[in-house]
Amino acid sequence: QSVLTQPPSASGTPGQWLTISCSGGNSNIGTNSVHWYQHLPGTAPKLLIYRNNQRPSGVPDRFSGSKSGTSASLAISGLQSEDEADYYCATWDNSLSGWVFGGGTKVTVL
């Protein structure tokens, strides 16, 4: 059972807008930045969004992040086939004194 809650799956057709939620609590998302990672099985995970809404260089601007209270969201606008992957949110938890990850959301492009 992950400290951060994500939907296990999400899907959409090419070109669609897709959002993935990440729900936590006051000791984690409520007080710390949220980061998002993209992971294709068998490959190295990749930083997608850092500090809630910042994109590293090279990440397409159709990926965006937001945070409000104890929840965060990752949005993908203009879904593409190469976006099929697992997506994880992560943040520091002050109560646990450690990093916590969401359970991951598997995105399928129909």
Added chain:
Amino acid sequence: EVQLVESGGGLVKPGESLRLSCTTSGLPFINAWMSWVRQGPGKGLEWIGRFKGKNDGGTLDYAAPLKDRFTILRDNSKTTLYLQMNSLKTEDTAVYYCAAGVGSSDFDYWGQGTLVTVSS
């Protein structure tokens, strides 16, 4: 180009020990915050621990459930991170990733992982 390459995984029996290595290049290793993260079969990512960079004190933090059995070490001269795992259990079976934080998050760059299987 930043590269992180894990090695040392394999099949071990319960109760045995194993040391993983993460060889890095292309990043300011001495000041990078280096972490280990694992992913069990069919599970999500689980943080193991981190070693802060020299400028930030070079201190260690561990996930509470693992701190008695797992130890993170670093050799700045070899730009290599290690994970010493003792008293391994079947539930430690996972792909183990190392990750480097150089300013954006604790996990700006990741390796491709090394598989550890604990089975009798």
